[in-house]
Amino acid sequence: MHKDLEEGGLALPRYYWSEQDHDFMVAASLGDWPDEVAELLQRADLAVDQTFIFTHRWDMERCTEPVHFEGEINWNYRHHDDLEWLVMLNRARYMGELGQAYLLTKEDKYAEGYIRIMKDWIRQNPLTLEELEASESRSFNVKDTWRKLDSGIRITHWLKGYFCIRSSSLWGEEEEALFRSAVHLHGVYLNRAYTSHDRQSNWGYLETNGLFQLALLFPEFEESAVWRETAVRRLHEMAEIQVFSDGMHNEQCTMYHHEVLHCIFESVWLAELNDYTLPDRLRSTLDRMYTATLAFVQPDGHQPMLGDSDGTDVRDVLSRGACLLGRGDLKSQAYQHLDLDGIWYFGETGYQRYEELNPVDPAFCSVWLQDSGYAFMRSDWSRDARYLLFDAGHMDVIRAHGHDDLLHFSLSAYGQQFLIDPGRCTYMENEDRRYFKESLQHNTISVDGKTISEYVDSWRWKHEAQPLGAIWRSSDAFDYAEAGHDGYWRLDQPVQIKRQIVFVKPNYWLIVDTLRSHGGHEYELPLHFAEGLTLTQLRESGEIIASADLNGACASPVLRVIPLTPVNLSIESSWVSRNYNEKTPAVKAVLGQYGQGTTRFITLFYPERPDEQTDLEARLVQCADSYGRTVGEEDASVIEIKQGNRVDTLLFSHQGPKGFQFAGVHLTGEVLAARQYDGQLPESWVLKV
Secondary structure (H helix, E strand, O other), X not given: OOOEEEEOOEEEEOEOEOHHHHHHHHHHHHHHOHHHHHHHHHHHHXXXXXXXEEOOOOOOOOEEEEEEOOOXXXXXOOHHHOHHHXXXXXXXXXXXXXXXXXXXXXXXXXXXXXXXXXXXXXXXXXXXXXXXXXXXXXXXXXXXXXXXXXXXXXXXXXXXXXXXXXXXXXXOHHHHHHHHHHHHHHHHHHHHOOOHHHHOOHHHHHHHHHHHHHHHHOOOOOOHHHHHHHHHXXXXXXXXXXXXXXXXXXXXXXXXXXXXXXXXXXXXXHHHHOOOOOXXXXXXXXXXXXXXXXXXXXXXXXXXXXXXXXXXXXXXXXXXXXXXXXXXXHHHOOOOOOOHHHHHHHHHHHHHHHHHOOOOOOOOOOEEEOOOOEEEEEOOOOOOOOEEEEXXXXXXXXXXXXXXXXXXXXXXXXXXXXXXXXXXXXXXXXXXXXXXXXXXXXXXXXXXXXXXXXEEEOXXXXXXXXXXXEEEEEOOOEEEEEEEEOOOOOOOOOXXXXXXXXXXXXXXXXXXXXXXXXXXXXXXXXXXXXXXXXXXXXXXXXXXXXXXXXXXXXXXXXXXXXXXXXXXXXXXXXXXXXXXXXXXXXXXXXXXXXXXXXXXXXXXXXXXXXXXXXXXXXXXXXXXXXXXXXXXXXXXXXXXXXXXXXXXXXXXEOOOOEEEEEXXXXXXXXXXXXXXXXXXXXXXXXXXX
16 A cells, blocks of 8 residues: 655655655755765756766766766767766766755756756657567667666666656646656566566666666556566565675675665665565565675775775665664664765654664674675774774675685774775776786785686686685684685696684784695785875884874874785885776785795784884794694794783694694694783683684
């Protein structure tokens, strides 16, 4: 059943805003989010002038360069020959923003701009019966301006603008008829063009969200009941196929995780707004996806740049999820007030509900997403938290948006990103695309200068590496993660790789990379640092200090990188891309070794506060077996870390679980730890049996 609004004799379901909320929405938008409103109005003013930029935080392929059209708009224009600019133009987020701008200002120029652009698009982009029939046998597109996922996105933005603009005196019977004819055609297309490939891809959700909204909002269309049933069935079946039980989307990419989450959010939100019942699976899937977002959100509120992802601030997404699902843990990492779009989704009632929702820390800090293979080691939920991401999962189900980043890790602390994934930069078939996707530009071991998997082109790989032996353990004192991969088994002299990471809470990480081969190889461990950081090497110890301070004033946190095995060090230039179409110079430190047989990198990563001067000493020491015999370094690595009156000792057995005596304790296992304070008995832990 629908809860109808009677407007001009025409029954319309609820969508996006209501008349009684108008004054409050305007006041809250301007009061809480003046900068965001100014950006919205800027883009809307440009669109009125037929000038387009794509700078909304969730514009999938951003472009800050304005492009202006005199007369009619060239809907097939590719700025810098990039198809993604064309599809961004045709996705039409500016149509929703023109509607918002009209309600915010009541200026007719925004309504006039919406109407003019709508008519121009409809006139220039007809869709014939023959093209519709052809779409049934095509995997992706009818034509560039009618790509399926873009059509699904476009219709949601048209609808947002429509429900605002239709109150303007400029909106008449002609405009209403044109609009209804156009959105009906979109419904026919989206209903017919869906394929089995879409079922496992983000495309399916982006298309079906549009179809569901059309079916629910225009019940007078003859096909609406069928469209609605079809859309609900697709939404339900895709939830099972596309979203892992750990809540991560199957393309292993934070940006497309959030695009799919957004589609499910809008479907659940709109159904509840109109008292329409969806299968329980959709709401529970949305809930799991939000929990996955909590797992990977960085302390600064941004998503990590995994796969084809930008470093987008996700606190708006968390705000809307907290409001819809009533989850205080989401609010704890979101904004204090409901975000700008959230005000328009939920109105005054939702805004007040969010204000009254108590933020609570999530039930976990460190967590392992077992299906997707991501481990997150986190000290706490503050903005100053120490945070490490470890990628021990497969590339992605479709192999399209994944990067060659097995065993990569990123690290941030005290409000500063230190080690990062460089991002994506572009979808164009060029050297930048290759650069940002290959393993050489991630914080993972390379062998003889070769990549882990073999890059074919922008969307394809050969000999894709598979993860091996992933292990996760977590306690109040330590987190432990381990994994390997088979990427270098293809070499004439194959190499077995294993990475082990211990988080000694809440302060630092120790990473052990073990490389085994019968042959001799050149090994490199690149460490890619965030832009704006400078690196200083202490020659006596080989330690690297990463800092944002150019003058050594120590006003910012630093990361101390301490190699405990002999390495050759070079500092090289690199790139970071936080947004599509952008790249910024940065630096990377490359730790190198030549080895035959078994080779190891043992590296300590210790972040320090600006006001902290840690009396830290780290060294390799020996241990004994259960009989008191000295154990050689080929059989066990023992690392002693002294800080003031505390000594931590970590032992990594290279011969499986055995009994060891070290640091005043006698333990059995493969990865062991002990801690002792002056004058006290040692504590001990078995991290891996």
